[in-house]
Amino acid sequence: MTVEQARKEIQELTAKINYHNNLYYQQHRTEISDYEFDQLLEQLIKLEDQFPQLKADDSPSQRVGGTITKEFKTVAHRYPMLSLGNTYSRQELEDFDNRVAKGLEGEPYEYFCELKFDGVSISLIYENGVLARAVTRGDGVRGDDVTANVKTIRSIPLRITDNHAPKLFEVRGEVFMPKTVFEQLNKEREDIGEERYANARNTASGTLKMQDSSVVAQRRLDCYAYYLLGTDSIGTHEQGVHQLEKWNFNVSPTYKKCKNIREVLAYIAEWENKRDGLPLETDGVVIKVNRIDQQQRLGFTAKSPRWAIAYKYKAQSVSTRLNSITYQVGRTGAITPVAELEPVFLSGTTVKRASLHNANEIARLDLHIGDYVFVEKGGEIIPKVTGVDQAKRTDSTRPVTYIDRCPECNTKLIRVEGEAAHYCPNTNGCPPQIKGRIEHFIQRKAMDIDSLGFRTIEQLYDSGLVKSPADIYDLTLNDLLKLEGFKEKSARNVLNGIEQSKATPFESVLFAIGIRYVGKTVAEKLARYFKTIDNLAAATYEELLMAPEVGEKIALSIRQFFENPENQREIERLKKAGLQFTVSETEVKKESDVLANKSFVISGVFQNYERDQLKDIILKNGGRVLSSVSGKLDYLVAGENMGPSKREKAEKLGVTIISEKDFENLLKGKPATK
Numbered sequence: 001m002t003v004e005q006a007r008k009e010i011q012e013l014t015a016k017i018n019y020h021n022n023l024y025y026q027q028h029r030t031e032i033s034d035y036e037f038d039q040l041l042e043q044l045i046k047l048e049d050q051f052p053q054l055k056a057d058d059s060p061s062q063r064v065g066g067t068i069t070k071e072f073k074t075v076a077h078r079y080p081m082l083s084l085g086n087t088y089s090r091q092e093l094e095d096f097d098n099r100v101a102k103g104l105e106g107e108p109y110e111y112f113c114e115l116k117f118d119g120v121s122i123s124l125i126y127e128n129g130v131l132a133r134a135v136t137r138g139d140g141v142r143g144d145d146v147t148a149n150v151k152t153i154r155s156i157p158l159r160i161t162d163n164h165a166p167k168l169f170e171v172r173g174e175v176f177m178p179k180t181v182f183e184q185l186n187k188e189r190e191d192i193g194e195e196r197y198a199n200a201r202n203t204a205s206g207t208l209k210m211q212d213s214s215v216v217a218q219r220r221l222d223c224y225a226y227y228l229l230g231t232d233s234i235g236t237h238e239q240g241v242h243q244l245e246k247w248n249f250n251v252s253p254t255y256k257k258c259k260n261i262r263e264v265l266a267y268i269a270e271w272e273n274k275r276d277g278l279p280l281e282t283d284g285v286v287i288k289v290n291r292i293d294q295q296q297r298l299g300f301t302a303k304s305p306r307w308a309i310a311y312k313y314k315a316q317s318v319s320t321r322l323n324s325i326t327y328q329v330g331r332t333g334a335i336t337p338v339a340e341l342e343p344v345f346l347s348g349t350t351v352k353r354a355s356l357h358n359a360n361e362i363a364r365l366d367l368h369i370g371d372y373v374f375v376e377k378g379g380e381i382i383p384k385v386t387g388v389d390q391a392k393r394t395d396s397t398r399p400v401t402y403i404d405r406c407p408e409c410n411t412k413l414i415r416v417e418g419e420a421a422h423y424c425p426n427t428n429g430c431p432p433q434i435k436g437r438i439e440h441f442i443q444r445k446a447m448d449i450d451s452l453g454f455r456t457i458e459q460l461y462d463s464g465l466v467k468s469p470a471d472i473y474d475l476t477l478n479d480l481l482k483l484e485g486f487k488e489k490s491a492r493n494v495l496n497g498i499e500q501s502k503a504t505p506f507e508s509v510l511f512a513i514g515i516r517y518v519g520k521t522v523a524e525k526l527a528r529y530f531k532t533i534d535n536l537a538a539a540t541y542e543e544l545l546m547a548p549e550v551g552e553k554i555a556l557s558i559r560q561f562f563e564n565p566e567n568q569r570e571i572e573r574l575k576k577a578g579l580q581f582t583v584s585e586t587e588v589k590k591e592s593d594v595l596a597n598k599s600f601v602i603s604g605v606f607q608n609y610e611r612d613q614l615k616d617i618i619l620k621n622g623g624r625v626l627s628s629v630s631g632k633l634d635y636l637v638a639g640e641n642m643g644p645s646k647r648e649k650a651e652k653l654g655v656t657i658i659s660e661k662d663f664e665n666l667l668k669g670k671p672a673t674k
C-alpha cells in the first residue's frame with residue numbers, strides 16, 4: 001500500500017468510527033455491533049502502526065490508550081478552577097438570591113440550574129478545534145496533565161468540526177464512573193478475591209491517575225460537560241451549554257432555566273428523588289446566574305463565584321432495627337458479614353440488608369444486635385449502615401460476637417495479617433467455595449459454558465457429580481439424564497457447550513482456573529508473557545515479578561496456587577481433557593523472528609523504553625527474557641544505573657553486554673556493535 005492509499009483509508013476509517021461513536025454517545029443509537037466497531041478500530045490501529053507519520057493527534061485510536069505516563073506534569077490553569085459556596089437550606093438559598101438581586105441593583109435576572117455531579121472536575125483545552133490538554137483541578141491554580149488518559153473517554157470529542165469555533169477555548173466538566181460500570185468493576189474484583197472499591201467518585205479519581213492509559217480505556221469512564229469558557233460570542237450560560245451540545249459534548253439533559261428562586265426550589269424538589277435514576281451519583285444542585293455580563297458584574301470572592309452556589313441534598317438516611325447478622329462465604333473463602341434489617345423504605349426501594357464489609361467495620365460502628373442503626377443510600381447502590389442511634393440503645397441489645405467458625409462447613413476461620421477479612425481455609429471442602437469456583441470457571445469471560453447455568457451447577461454439586469471444574473469434563477449423557485428436568489435434547493446441549501469450551505484460548509483458561517488476584521487483564525498479560533502454563537508454574541517468585549502487571553501480592557498468590565498439590569492434579573486433569581494451556585501463535589502477534597533463540601536480561605533504566613516495553617519488544621520478535629545472568633545468557637541489555645554485580649557477573653561469564661542503541665541495531669537485523 002502506498003502512503004497516499006493509506007492516508008485515504010485512514011481518513012475513511014476515522015470518519016466511520018467518529019460517525020458511529022457520535023451516534024452512540026449523542027443519540028444513544030447503534031447501527032453496527034460492538035464487534036464490527038472494534039474491527040474498524042483495529043484496522044485503523046494497524047494502518048497507523050504501519051504508517052506512524054499518518055497518526056493524527058485526534059485519531060480515534062487514542063481511545064484505546066497505550067501511553068504510559070510515569071509522572072503527570074503539573075500545569076497552570078488558564079482560569080483558576082474555583083469551588084462553589086455550599087448550602088443545605090432554603091433560607092440560605094434565599095439569602096443568596098437576595099445578594100444577587102442587590103448586586104445587580106434591581107436589574108432582572110434568571111438562573112440556570114444543573115445537578116451537581118459527583119465526579120472529578122476536569123479542564124479541557126481545545127486548540128484549533130483539537131483537544132490539546134486535559135488537566136485535573138489540583139489546587140485550583142495548577143493541576144495534573146492527564147491528557148492521554150482523558151483521550152480514552154469516548155464521550156469527550158477529540159476534535160470539534162466547526163469552522164466558527166474559537167481558536168482556543170476551554171470546557172469544564174466532570175469525569176465520572178457510571179454506577180453500572182462501578183458495580184461491574186466491584187463484582188469483578190470480588191470475583192478474584194480483591195476488596196471492593198469504596199465509591200465511584202474515588203475510583204474515577206484513581207483511574208484518571210493511572211499510568212497505563214490502556215487500563216483507563218477499559219474502565220469506561222464518562223464525562224459530563226457543563227461550562228464553556230474563553231468565547232466572546234456567548235451571552236448566557238445557557239447558550240454555552242447549547243454550544244457544547246452542538247459540538248457533541250456529553251451534556252446531561254437534566255438542566256433547566258429558572259425565572260426566579262421559586263422555580264429553583266421547585267427544580268431542587270423535583271430532582272431530590274428522581275436523581276436516583278441517573279447513571280451517576282449526584283449530591284446536589286448548582287444554581288448559576290444565566291447572563292455572562294451579570295456574572296462578571298457579580299464577580300468572585302477569593303474562593304468562589306458570587307454568581308453561583310451549590311445546594312447540597314442531605315444524604316437520605318433512615319433508622320431501623322438491626323435484627324441479626326448473617327455471614328456469606330465467597331469463592332475465595334472470604335467471609336462477608338451482612339446486616340439483616342427490619343425492612344424500611346429508603347429513596348424508592350425497601351431495604352432489608354446491608355453489607356458490613358468485615359469485622360473491623362462492625363467494631364468501628366460498635367454494633368449491638370437489636371440496635372437502631374442509620375442506613376444510607378450514599379455513593380453506592382448497595383445501602384450502608386453509617387452508625388448506631390445511641391439514644392435508642394436498650395439493655396436488651398447485645399454486642400456482636402464475630403463468628404470464629406465457617407457458617408457453611410464449621411471450619412475454624414483464619415485471618416491473614418494485613419487483611420481485613422476472615423477466611424475459611426477449607427478450600428476444597430466448603431460448599432459455597434466449591435460452587436463459587438465452578439461458577440467462576442464457566443462464566444462468559446472464562447470458559448463461557450452458557451449451556452451450564454448456576455442452577456445446573458447446584459444440581460450437579462448436590463448430586464455429587466461435580467466437585468471441581470475438571471469433573472465437568474467427565475460428565476456423560478447418562479449423568480445428566482439423572483438430573484431433574486433434563487431430557488436428551490437439553491443434556492446434549494450441555495455436553496456440546498462443554499465440548500466447545502475446550503477451544504477457549506489459554507488466556508481465558510488461565511483466568512478461569514481462578515488464581516486469587518489474577519483477573520482477566522492480568523491473565524492476558526501472563527499468558528502472553530509466559531506462553532504456557534508449564535512456564536508459568538515453573539516461574540520463581542523473582543521471575544514472576546519481572547512479568548508485566550505482577551507485583552508482590554500476585555506473584556505470591558501464583559506461587560501458592562501452583563505449589564498446592566490439589567491444584568496441580570486439577571490442572572493435569574484439565575490438560576488431559578484437552579483444554580488450551582499454550583498461547584496460540586496468532587495470539588502472540590509476532591512482529592518478526594530477528595531475536596529467535598536469543599535470550600536477554602534487562603537491567604537499569606532506559607532512555608526510550610520502559611522496561612516492560614523492552615520485554616514486550618523482545619517477546620514479539622521471537623526472543624526470551626530471563627531474570628538472572630548465567631553462562632547460557634546471550635545478551636545483557638544495560639541501561640543507566642545498572643547494578644555493578646550484574647555487570648561483573650556477565651563479564652566473568654563472557655556474556656555480551658549491549659546498550660539500548662546496540663539493542664535497536666539487533667532489532668534491525670544488524671549485528672550489535674560490540
Ligand code: IVH
Nearest residue numbers: 082083084114115116117121174226286305
Ligand atoms: S460549575 C465556577 N457545574 O463542583 C463554577 N460545577 O464545588 C464552576 N460540579 O469543582 C463549577 N457539577 O467539580 C459546576 N453542574 C456543575 C457541577 C459542578 C459538579 C463540581 C465541580 C466543581 C465543584 C464546585
